[in-house]
Each structure stands twice: as C-alpha cells, then as structure tokens.
Ligand SMILES: Cc1ncc(COP(=O)(O)O)c(C=O)c1O
C-alpha cells in the first residue's frame with residue numbers, strides 16, 4: 001500500500017516511513033492512494049473475530065511493509081483484556097470495545113475508554129507504542145516524538161511510550177486548561193524519556209508549534225522528530241478498527257446499517273469513521289458532535305470553515321474538544337474536493353494565514369450528503385442536563401465529551417433511518433472530569449483503584465511561552481544530553 005500527501009508531494013511512501021515521518025514534507029497529511037474495499041464475504045468472515053484478529057485483518061490492508069506474522073503478533077500483544085481492563089460492570093472486557101446498551105439494540109455507547117488512561121486515545125496509541133518499538137528496533141533508529149494535547153492524547157502517548165527503547169516524548173499541553181486528573185496523569189510521570197511542556201495558550205497554539213517544527217525539514221531530520229497526534233496516519237488507521245467492531249456488536253447481520261455519533265475536536269476520530277464508511281462498512285450516518293467550539297458543526301451546516309483564533313476559543317467543561325483548527329479535517333476535505341491536492345493547497349493557504357474558506361457553493365459540498373455526515377453542538381448546560389438525564393434514565397454515568405455526543409445524538413435521532421441502531425462513541429470515562437460530574441450529579445465518579453490519589457503525586461512540568469524557537473532549544477538540550 002502506497003500513501004499520498006493531501007498537498008500533492010510526489011513521493012509515495014509506504015506505512016513504516018509515514019509512521020516515523022508524521023506530516024508529509026509539503027505540510028500535507030498522508031492518506032492511502034485508494035481506500036481498500038471490504039467485500040461482503042470479508043464482512044461475513046470478520047463478524048465473529050476477536051478485536052485483535054479484526055485489527056490484524058483491517059490493518060493488513062493498510063500495512064503491507066511489515067511481515068504478516070509480525071503484524072499479527074503486534075496486534076495480539078496490543079489488544080488484550082489486561083490492557084483494556086476498565087469495562088463497565090456487566091460488559092465483557094474480552095470484547096475490548098463492548099457496546100453498552102442504554103436501550104437494547106437501539107441506543108448505546110461504544111466503550112472506547114477502557115485502556116490505561118481512560119480515553120479513546122488508548123485504542124490507537126497502545127498500538128503505536130508497539131509499532132514504533134518494532135520499526136525502530138528493526139532499523140536501529142531512535143525517534144523524538146513532539147506532540148500536542150488538549151488533555152487525552154498526551155497521557156495516552158506517554159503511557160504507551162514510557163520505557164520504550166529508542167523513543168522520547170516531548171508533549172505540549174495548554175497551561176491551566178485541562179482537568180486536574182488529566183494534568184496529574186501526565187505531569188506525575190517521572191520517566192526519563194517523558195518531557196511535559198505546558199505552553200501558555202490553547203491546544204491550537206501547541207498544535208501550530210508541532211506543525212512548525214515538523215515543517216522545518218532540516219531540524220526534523222537532524223533530531224528525528226516524529227508525531228503521535230492524529231496527523232500521523234497510523235493513529236487514524238488504528239481507529240478504523242473499532243468502527244467495524246462497533247458495527248458487528250450493534251447488528252445481527254451485515255444487511256443492517258448503524259449510525260455513529262462522534263464527539264469531535266481535531267476530526268481524527270470521525271475521520272476514521274469516514275474511512276471505514278468509504279471502505280464499505282454499512283454506516284447510515286456519521287453524526288459529528290462539538291462543544292461550544294463549534295467550527296466543525298458550522299462547516300457541516302453551511303459549507304463555511306472558519307477556524308478561530310486562540311483568543312476566541314472557549315475553555316469549556318469538555319476541554320479535550322476545545323479546538324478551533326481541526327488539523328485532520330484536511331483529510332476529509334481532500335476527499336470532498338475530489339482528491340485534488342491543488343484545491344487543498346489553495347484552501348489551506350487561507351487557513352494557515354488565519355483565514356476561513358467557503359465551500360458552500362462548491363460541487364463537493366453539494367454532494368456532502370453522500371458522505372453521510374450530519375452535525376450538532378452542545379453547551380455546558382446541555383452537558384449537565386445530559387449527564388443527569390442519562391444517569392437518571394439508565395443508571396449510567398458518562399463523561400462530559402460523551403455527553404456532548406449523547407446530546408447531539410438525541411437532537412439528530414430523527415435523521416437516522418428507522419430501525420438503525422444509534423451508537424455514541426464513549427471517548428473518556430467520567431473520573432477524568434470529576435469537577436463537572438460533581439456539578440451535574442452531586443457525587444463523585446467511580447475511580448479505578450490504581451488511579452486513587454493520582455492528583456496528590458509530585459508533578460514534573462516545564463511552563464513555556466508558545467515559542468517555536470524556545471521549544472526547539474528545549475528539545476536540542478534534552479536530545480543532546
Ligand atoms: C475525550 C475526547 N473526546 C473527544 C475528542 C475529539 O476527538 P478528535 O480530536 O479525534 O475529533 C477528544 C480529543 O480530541 C477527546 O480527548
């Protein structure tokens with residue numbers, strides 16, 4: 001399988017090179033030259049597979065430069081009930097991502113947050129940790145990962161990479177904008193290969209720094225800079241798997257369809273759903289849910305993409321989605337404009353200069369219905385009401401991001417064809433956002449025993465200005481040492 005850049009760079013690398021490379025040399029994002037198609041016979045054969053078997057079957061279509069036996073061993077090692085052990089009582093941890101039905105067969109949560117850091121990022125990040133180690137060992141190389149987080153990617157990456165040989169992680173987070181639990185998860189790690197940097201600014205500032213450093217080809221090559229954000233194709237590829245698993249769990253036969261509602265910020269999670277649908281998975285609707293930072297909702301309603309500046313991005317109680325410049329959105333727009341890299345370059349010239357673009361009158365936007373997307377947004381008051389309602393109606397406690405998803409799923413339910421199960425992706429567990437759970441329910445969320453008292457542990461973090469040169473200097477000093 002060869003990959004191309006959304007901005008048209010001539011090279012056509014294979015998977016392992018883009019795993020280590022992250023962004024394409026022209027600043028674009030990698031996508032497969034064509035999306036592999038899944039036949040009905042394959043869907044039938046995959047229905048009974050375990051998560052690890054399914055991951056191997058799907059990833060084999062995208063990863064053709066790792067021997068099959070090795071890829072299978074990596075999937076088997078990654079997707080175990082020991083790693084993804086926090087399933088809700090009554091749901092089987094062996095399923096890895098069980099569906100928790102709120103209304104049997106009709107309305108459920110796809111449990112994606114049962115991994116070590118209690119957010120859906122673990123689904124891909126644990127695999128990346130094992131893939132990085134495998135490829136770096138084979139090549140005798142090292143990597144210095146530079147990442148940006150609004151709260152969950154950071155801890156998932158750090159937990160996945162801690163102790164891995166050949167890997168250092170430099171993780172930028174927005175200073176003072178994450179929950180106390182999220183901060184503690186990251187900043188309490190004392191491993192030698194983990195560096196936390198809190199930048200004064202928002203997630204988008206941190207993400208811009210990651211892109212600026214990655215776009216300095218000489219620096220990137222000299223200091224072996226890699227990526228773990230969903231700009232790295234490997235993240236998206238790994239996330240495709242749970243759409244298939246969720247589909248099989250929610251249906252009895254491959255003649256049925258499913259609708260997924262996806263809490264969205266950087267557009268990585270739902271981009272994986274889009275690709276699963278392009279591969280032939282029978283997804284009736286992909287419902288995109290935002291919080292008050294509703295740039296993506298605005299696009300799907302109007303065709304206008306208007307990224308906001310950091311000062312206009314709100315700090316909300318679903319902080320991991322406080323994102324106004326969704327870097328992964330470029331992958332979807334590439335498909336929307338007929339995979340024309342010149343159009344993408346033109347559109348992102350405006351975005352990179354802080355401007356909007358308007359596709360409302362374009363041919364692509366006229367066909368947007370074919371992609372199955374609908375969207376909606378949610379507010380702090382909606383989150384509180386939804387957390388309360390789900391708890392009262394079903395006895396199930398959900399986190400603030402999943403609450404955004406449930407609220408928008410309810411708003412959009414009328415657009416889902418009759419008889420089609422509606423599944424909301426559960427993107428984090430409530431304990432990560434205990435402040436808002438207390439406000440909504442007047443009680444503490446459940447907390448795994450191993451994470452008891454995490455907020456009281458000593459923390460190690462460097463606070464810095466969002467300054468590209470200073471961040472580079474920080475990396476050079478650590479890597480040199
Ligand atoms: C808990 C949670 N929910 C939802 C999202 C949104 O996912 P994405 O950025 O892939 O759209 C994120 C991160 O962005 C997250 O951490």
Ligand SMILES: N[C@@H](CCOP(=O)(O)O)C(=O)O
Pocket residue numbers: 148149150151152153154203228229230231265266268269320321
């Ligand atoms: N919500 C994310 C933001 C980064 O998204 P990514 O999927 O591109 O890594 C976070 O929690 O950090």
